[in-house]
Amino acid sequence: MLEHLDVVTLSRLQFALTALYHFLFVPLTLGLSLLIAIMESVYVMTGREVWRDAVKFWGTLFGINFVMGVATGVTMEFQFGTNWAYYSHYVGDIFGAPLAIEGLMAFFLEATFVGLFFFGWNRLTKVQHLIVTWCVALGSNFSALWILIANAWMSNPVGAKFNPQTMRMELSSFTEVMFNPVAQSKFVHTVSAGYVTGAVFMMSIGAYYILRQRHVQIARRSLTVAASFGLASALSVVVLGDESGYTAGESQKMKIAAIEAMWETEPAPASFTLFGLPDLKSETTKYEVTIPYVLGLIATRSFDKPVEGIKPLVLRNEARIRNGLPAYHWLTEQGGRPNARLPDELEGSMRDAGYALLLKRIRPDIENATPQEIHEAALSTIPDVPVLFWSFRIMVALGFYFIALFAVAFYLSSRRRCGRPWFLRLCMLSLPLPWIAAELGWIVAEYGRQPWIIDGVMPTFLGVSSVPAANVAASLLAFVVFYTALAVVDVGLLIKYVRKGPQGPHEPELEAGALPEAQPAYDASR
Incomplete structure (x- = not known):
């Protein structure tokens, strides 16, 4: 099967595989690190050893997840040099800066304090160890910040300009790259999703222990903390997701139109399609169920602005392809020379040169493209x-x-009724759902940017390395084998330590056969 795929498809498939697999660990790292810091803060304030035992237990699961995240994350960055060499050459000055800062400022900070977290319990004071734990959480979030700044630049390439002498994109304003509105909305939305993942993970394992009548005191406290933290996080995800929709409506109109399966422009106030069946042949959405005004509010923040559809955007892109051809023609003749300077009259054409490059997939001499090829x-x-x-x-x-789940959990926890069997089973069944939501979010973000590797600047097919497809296929198969082995190890370790449970002197467990509700109520802050 793989031998029939070209190098572009194989390279995309390999990066998608490694990215989606890596992101199995990132959200849990974000969520657990902050939850652990909160629980250790309670331990320092109350002095109750049960909180320390809870921190150590969840810290062990965090450590397993952290190591797997590092192992899978490093391979992703190497792919920029192996599979996406021209992309790295073309935008390395901009894309490489936040990645370098992530390594120097965030990853080393996180990795250093992770070691102190595990080995500093008997060497640091309570307050010193608490500071270390918060630094681990801070490092995790800083790491996500710089990675998402780099990723957001691919969707909204600000703070950069093309140099016709070097034939590369170069950084013109690091401030613009750092404060890219797409990066801001993507960061807060992504970390909030990570917090939801950590909260569901903690609730699910806590529910497992309560159902099994093991480590009940730690399980109840963990479930209570996760419920309140998760509710705030889930509400944040929805609110901040709305902000992501607005920034996409400003910078990636085609993505919004595709998400809505909206072929024609939706007049103001635009309705949101709650359900429908997109039909590509007839270019319509059948059996639509819509909610008035919602799309207009999300995409335009107004009631009087229309949301453009796929067909009008295709016509606009067709015009941009034509407009970019003169700049491309000038670059083929003058670009790369030490004294090359783009004429002022071609500045507008240069902004659309990336659209002209879309023709490269159809024919090499794009200056001679026919109207049909331009439309294609x-x-x-x-x-x-x-x-x-x-x-x-x-x-x-x-x-x-998730909002409904955490709301129920918060209500039951506040009334000391979190031991209801139906609720505990629901928590356990919900365990995989945050990862499904997170992976779908990345599919929407990255698939929605296609056919661009840098939106409006470089088509994806031009960014690949000049390597044989067979080499990429071989490395893809190697990644599948390696990552499958890692998955087996990761799941095995998590199951092992969950079954083992928290260590240390705990408060009495429930006696065999006793229902969790029969236990005396307790104050979760003790």
Whole structure:
């Protein structure tokens, strides 16, 4: 099967595989690190050893997840040099800066304090160890910040300009890159999703212990903390997701149109399609169920602005392809020379040169492209509509489910009724759902940017390395084998330590056969 795929498809498949696998560990790292810091803060304030035992237990699971995240994350960065060499050459000055800062400022900070967290219990005071734990959480979030700044630049390439002498994109304003509005909304939305993942993970394992009548005191406290923290996080995900929709509506209009399966422009106030069946042949969405005004509020923050559809955007992109051809023609003749200077009259054309490059997939001499070929290139700017349509709706549905789950958990915990068997089983069944939502979120983000590796600047197919497809296929198979082995080890270790449970002197467990509700109520802050 793989031998029939070209180097572009294989390179994309390999990066997608490694990215999605790596992101199995990132959200749990974000969520658990902050939850552990909160629980250790309670331990320092109250002096109750049960909180220390809880921190050590959850810290062990965090450590397993952290190591796996490092192992899978390093391989991703190497791919920029192996599979995406021209992309790295073309935008390395901009894309490399936040990645370097992430390594120097965030990853080393996190890695250093992780060691102190595990080996400093008997060498540091309570307050010193608490500071270390908060530094671990801070490092995790800083790491996510710089990675997402780099990723957001690919969707909204600000703070950079093209140099016709070097034929590369170069950094013009690091401040603009850092404070990219897409980066800001993507960061807060992503870390909030990570907090939800950590909270569901903690609630699910706590529910498992209560059902099994083991480590009940730690389990109840963990479930209570996770419920309150998770509710705030789940509400934040929905609110901040709305902000992500607005920034996408400003900078990635085609993505919004594809997510909505909206072929024609939706007049103001635009309605949101709650359900429908996209039909690519007829270019319509059948059996639509819509909610008035919602799309207009999300994408434009107004009631009087229309939301453009796929067909009008294709026509606009067709015009941009034509407009970019003069700049491309000038670059083929003058670009790369030490004294090359783009004429002022071609500045507007240069902004659309990336669109002209879409023709490279159709023919090498793009200056001679026919109107039909230009239209075909414009059609390639449409992402996969059904994939985006359903991925987005499943993700949003899960987001509202988490709000309901945490609201119930918070209510039951506040009334000392979190031992209800039906609720505990629901928590356990919900364990995989945050990861499904997170992976769908990345599919929406990255699939929605296609066919661009840098939106409006470089098509994805131009960013790959000049390597044989067989080499990429071989490395892809190697990654599948290696990551499968890592998955087996990771799941095995997590199951082992969950079964083992927290260590140390605990308060009495429930006696065999006793219901959790029969236990005396307790104050979770003790």
